[in-house]
Amino acid sequence: MPPKLPPALPYLILLSFLFFYLYSTSLLPHSTTTSSTITTTTTTRTSSCNLFKGNWVLDRTKSTKPLYDESCPFHRNAWNCFRNQRENMGLINSWRWAPKDCELPKIDPERFLELMRNRNIGFVGDSLNENFLVSFLCILRVADGSAKKWKRKRAWRGAYFPKFNVTVAYHRAVLLSKYEWQPKQPTMNDGRKGIYRVDVDIPAEDWATITDYYDVLLFNTGHWWGYDKFPKETPLVFYRAGQPILPPLGLFEGLKVVLENMVSYIEREVPRKTLKFWRLQSPRHFYGGEWNQNGSCLFNEPLKEHERF
Known part of the structure; x- marks a missing residue:
């Protein structure tokens, strides 16, 4: 059985995931460290620091390789921007x-993996x-060139x-709940x-039986909850306890009920030792059509605050 997570680790993991998310395409060079040099300092912080309040800045002074x-x-x-020669x-x-009011540190895959030694991380969602x-796996591979693909326990993709x-894997469950x-x-x-029948109180089989394997779980859903995915000709119909919910729920009312039930299930069934995160949505950014309708991402800079597309 892996050791208990240290009290400071949730904060360190949150910072790491935030940093990987923000810097997945703009990463700084890595300098190898050993476990003996690992410290607990992760950011330069003030009492008012909020990592989620800030700005995107164009920084040409540092190496951006x-x-x-x-x-x-x-x-x-299909998503390999390097091989597909994405412009700019x-x-x-x-x-x-x-x-x-604070600075994010340079990313350090070896330090992160050392913190997670003998533990497993699971992603569940779309x-x-x-x-x-x-991107996360490619970053972590810098610290362990012997990393291998891993697709066990119903995982769609992952690495050991x-x-x-350490194992890091993804389980596909686009609505989180079971649907067929x-x-x-x-x-x-x-x-x-x-x-499409959606059982709001039953988790998708792809993740329902694997939660005790992971020490950290990150959940998300959102982009499948639209009429482009489920038009009126093939709608979602919501069930609870094996019976249709009456009166029938609309798409977004159904999303709310699914989230309430899945959060309740996670709190009730996922082991307490497991660290749990919820990942929010990023804005759509396709131009000239959706991702499956010849849409392209033509932007070279982030959306500004309050800017919509």
């Missing part, structure tokens, strides 16, 4: 997040978590880092081709 390149074996080919990568990689995971005995396609029945005369 990413920690990994197109050869990382954990890349998804040098400019994009020059943006960094600057909190208002493609935002999956894409995050890919033998130098530290049910074709049109003879009694359906409303133009629907069928329905």
Whole structure:
């Protein structure tokens, strides 16, 4: 059984995930450290520091060469910006997040893996978590070149880092709750081709049975909750305790009920020792169509505060 998580580790992990998220395409060079040099200092903070309040700044004074390149074996080919020669990568990689009253440290994959030694990290949700995971794995691989692909326990993708005995994996559950396609029945005369039944009180099988394996879990859902995914011809229909919820819930009312039930399930069934995080959504940024309708990301700078697209 792995040792108990130290009291300071939740804060350190949160900082690490925040940093990986903000810097997944604009990473600073890595200088190797050993476990004997690891300290508990993570940021320069003041009493009013809030890591989530700050600005994106264009920083051309520091080297912006990413920690990994197109050869990382954990890349998804269609999302490999290096191999696909995404334009203006040098400019994009020059943006960094600057909190208002503190500084984020340089990223250190070896330090993070040392903190997580003999523990496992799981991501559960949609493609935002999956894409995050890919960058995360490529970053961590810098500290352990012997990392291997890992797809056990119903994981869609993941990696094992033998130098530290750490596993990091992603489990696909786009709605978090269990859902399944049910074709049109003879009694359906409303133009629907069928329905997607969503059991709001039952977690998706891809993650329901694996929570005791992980010491840290990160959940997300959101981008699948739209009428582009589930139009009126093939809608979501919500069930509780095996029966349809009446009156029927709309899409966003259903999302609220699913979240309430999944949070309740996590609090009730996931071991207390497991550190749990909820990841929020990033804004859509496709131009000229959605991701599956020839849309492209043509922007070279982050959205400004209160700016919408």
